[in-house]
Each structure stands twice: as C-alpha cells, then as structure tokens.
Amino acid sequence: MKIVMPIYGTRPEAIKMAPIIAALQKSGTLSCVVTVTGQHRAMLDQVNELFDIRPDHDLNILQQRQTLSSIMTRTITGLDELFSVSRPDAVVVQGDTTTSTAAAFAAFYHGIPVVHVEAGLRSGNLFSPFPEEGNRKVTSQIASLHLAPTSVSRANLRAENIPDGDIVVTGNTVIDALLETVAKNIPFTDPALEEVAASGKKVLLVTTHRRENQGEAMQGVGRALARIANSEPDLAIVLPIHKNPVVREAVLPQIGGRTNILVTEPLSYGEFTRLLSVSSVVLTDSGGVQEEAPSLGKPVLVMRDNTERPEAVTAGTVRLIGTDEERIVHEVSRLLNDQEYYSSMANAINPYGDGHAAARTVAAIESLLGLGDRIEDFSSLY
Numbered sequence: 001m002k003i004v005m006p007i008y009g010t011r012p013e014a015i016k017m018a019p020i021i022a023a024l025q026k027s028g029t030l031s032c033v034v035t036v037t038g039q040h041r042a043m044l045d046q047v048n049e050l051f052d053i054r055p056d057h058d059l060n061i062l063q064q065r066q067t068l069s070s071i072m073t074r075t076i077t078g079l080d081e082l083f084s085v086s087r088p089d090a091v092v093v094q095g096d097t098t099t100s101t102a103a104a105f106a107a108f109y110h111g112i113p114v115v116h117v118e119a120g121l122r123s124g125n126l127f128s129p130f131p132e133e134g135n136r137k138v139t140s141q142i143a144s145l146h147l148a149p150t151s152v153s154r155a156n157l158r159a160e161n162i163p164d165g166d167i168v169v170t171g172n173t174v175i176d177a178l179l180e181t182v183a184k185n186i187p188f189t190d191p192a193l194e195e196v197a198a199s200g201k202k203v204l205l206v207t208t209h210r211r212e213n214q215g216e217a218m219q220g221v222g223r224a225l226a227r228i229a230n231s232e233p234d235l236a237i238v239l240p241i242h243k244n245p246v247v248r249e250a251v252l253p254q255i256g257g258r259t260n261i262l263v264t265e266p267l268s269y270g271e272f273t274r275l276l277s278v279s280s281v282v283l284t285d286s287g288g289v290q291e292e293a294p295s296l297g298k299p300v301l302v303m304r305d306n307t308e309r310p311e312a313v314t315a316g317t318v319r320l321i322g323t324d325e326e327r328i329v330h331e332v333s334r335l336l337n338d339q340e341y342y343s344s345m346a347n348a349i350n351p352y353g354d355g356h357a358a359a360r361t362v363a364a365i366e367s368l369l370g371l372g373d374r375i376e377d378f379s380s381l382y
C-alpha cells in the first residue's frame with residue numbers, strides 16, 4: 001500500500017484534516033501515517049481527541065510566544081529527520097499556516113509529492129492576512145496536487161499558471177467536519193454556557209486572533225465589546241479566547257467586570273459548533289468561522305479589510321467591517337436591532353462544500369499516485 005502522510009500543527013488544520021484522515025483510514029489502497037508538528041498544543045490536542053486521532057509522529061515544536069522563523073525551522077528540521085527514516089509516498093498539507101508551508105518545503109526538498117488541501121485562496125494582499133497569504137502562495141509553487149475548495153479558488157490558481165490537470169475542486173473539508181459534529185449536539189461542559197443557551201437571549205459569538213490585528217486594533221475590538229455590552233444589557237456576548245498571550249493581553253483588560261461578557265478557554269470543536277448554532281451574530285477575524293457560520297444561517301461580521309473567502313460575501317451572509325471600534329459597535333447594533341437587515345443576512349447557504357470533500361480528496365490522491373482515474377470536480381455555487 002502507498003503511504004500518505006497528513007502533516008498539520010494548528011487547530012484549524014486539525015479540524016479540516018480530520019475528515020481526510022478518517023477517509024484515508026477507510027481506503028483500501030492507501031495507508032495513513034499522521035504527523036503533527038505541535039505548532040499548537042492544547043488547541044491541537046483538543047481536536048485530535050474529539051476525532052479520536054492518535055498521531056504517529058509529533059514534533060512538539062511549540063514555544064511560548066514563538067516566532068514565525070522558529071515554527072518554520074523547527075518544522076523543517078524535524079521533518080528532515082523523519083523523512084530520512086520514514087518516507088511517505090505523498091504528504092498532505094492544509095491551508096496557509098507556517099506548519100503547512102514548512103511541511104511542504106521539507107517534503108519538496110526530499111522529492112516527496114505535496115498535496116495541498118484548501119489551495120488557491122487569495123486575498124490579493126501579501127501582508128494581509130500575514131503571513132498566511134505568502135505561505136499559501138509559496139505552497140502553490142511547490143505542490144504537485146492542488147485541491148481547491150471552490151471554482152473561485154481554482155480560478156486563482158489558473159491565473160497563476162498552475163496547470164489545470166493538477167487542480168481538482170473538492171469543496172472544503174471544514175463542511176464535512178461541521179456537519180458531522182453539529183449533528184451530535186454536544187453538551188457544554190461549562191454550566192455558564194448551558195445557561196446562556198437556555199436563557200433564550202441573543203448571543204454574540206466573538207473570536208479574534210489574527211496576527212495583523214494584534215496590538216492597537218485588537219485593543220479596539222476589546223473596547224468595542226465593552227461598549228456593546230453596556231448598550232445591549234440583554235445580549236450575551238461569548239468570547240472563547242485564543243491561547244495566545246498577546247491576544248489575551250490586548251482584549252481582556254478592556255472588557256473586565258461586565259457580567260454579560262462570558263470569556264471562556266478555547267472550546268472543544270463540538271462545543272464551539274453548538275455555540276455557533278445558538279448564536280444570533282458572529283463577530284470574528286477567523287478564516288474557518290467565516291466558512292462555517294454561513295452554512296448555519298448565521299450572519300458574520302468579519303473584522304478584516306479583505307478576505308480570501310469572498311464566496312459568502314457575494315452570497316450576502318458575510319460582511320467585511322474592518323477593526324475600527326466605532327464601526328464594530330455600529331454594525332453589531334444594526335444587526336441586533338434592524339430585523340429586516342438581519343433577515344437579509346441570515347440565509348443558510350453552503351458555498352464552501354457539501355460534506356463530501358474528504359472523499360473527493362482521497363480519490364484525487366489515489367489518482368495522483370496512479371491508483372485511480374481523475375475524479376469530477378465539485379460544482380460549487382461560486
């Protein structure tokens with residue numbers, strides 16, 4: 001059997017890789033060997049535990065307040081050693097984290113074909129998101145198979161002269177993970193969250209972590225949350241906060257003492273998707289959350305000036321609002337208080353996948369390795 005090695009290191013990669021690992025483990029032609037870099041620790045282990053994934057190799061690279069260069073060099077060094085004793089027939093990397101680009105490089109240097117999942121996303125601005133736009137462009141240059149989630153991402157790859165025969169449109173595996181997980185209706189472990197869900201109050205779900213928003217912009221996000229909490233006393237604001245101390249230092253001092261802001265540790269994926277499903281409005285700078293919320297019919301305000309995920313903006317359920325404090329307060333208040341406007345954004349649409357992206361991914365890998373024919377592209381909404 002040919003050996004396929006998924007390599008990942010952060011929470012979102014783990015969520016999006018989990019359905020692929022499950023599909024690889026069921027394959028009759030491929031053997032799956034899982035490697036994690038440990039770029040995240042608690043937030044990565046949380047996902048592996050939920051999906052019952054026990055990695056075969058763990059580079060354990062995390063350092064507190066790690067630099068991009070340390071993630072890159074520690075990953076390449078660790079994989080260099082691993083590939084010289086355990087060489088897969090292909091590696092699978094996901095998205096645009098530094099783990100994914102470093103893993104792609106390490107494999108490329110060893111002559112191992114790279115399969116890039118969630119290929120072709122582009123914001124068009126090399127510095128936003130940073131370093132992700134640069135990371136994914138580099139990976140596109142050295143990958144052998146590009147799995148684009150939508151026709152929009154395929155068009156981006158074509159525009160960069162990636163050969164058409166090397167691109168397959170699969171849908172995004174995040175929708176596979178979401179549909180499977182949300183159906184389980186996983187209970188909250190924190191009684192305060194159960195209370196919020198049972199209260200019938202409107203819920204504003206907030207996440208923030210983007211590197212380019214850290215510092216003053218993120219402090220402004222915190223101040224905006226405090227103002228919204230003051231002006232909307234019946235609203236429950238829930239902020240599952242990223243493990244990054246830089247994020248905590250920017251946001252938490254701005255919001256202290258408000259009883260209608262519930263700050264939690266990062267939630268398990270099961271709990272987070274349940275919280276998404278009981279939320280009224282989502283305020284985020286996350287990539288994955290922009291993909292998930294629309295399929296649950298939740299309006300999303302994205303605290304960025306651009307996005308590499310324009311499909312849900314086109315569909316009308318995602319709005320780019322930037323990080324200006326006044327604008328955040330205004331946009332949230334409008335969604336909460338203007339029913340007609342709210343309804344215009346609260347449409348359940350699924351531009352990112354149909355829940356079968358992992359099966360297409362495995363079939364495309366089989367084809368790359370000479371074990372099957374080319375599959376049909378997923379026909380996405382956009």
Ligand code: UD1
Nearest residue numbers: 010039040041042043044063064065066097098099243244
């Ligand atoms: C990384 C990715 C980003 C992705 C995000 C998902 C890069 C450059 N960035 O950013 O693309 O959107 O993950 O969340 O690849 N930490 C812990 N425990 C954890 C996780 C993080 O302590 O489980 C702390 C550490 O102090 C670490 C810091 O958070 O130094 C930042 O983590 P890092 O992976 O460098 O950056 P993220 O902002 O999480």
Ligand code: UDP
Nearest residue numbers: 012015240266267268269272286287288289
């Ligand atoms: N998520 C989670 N628990 C949380 C917050 C987010 O499981 O407390 C999930 C979310 O559903 C999405 C993913 O984490 O699938 C997004 O991760 P993040 O925002 O850290 O990274 P990005 O998608 O921006 O790269």
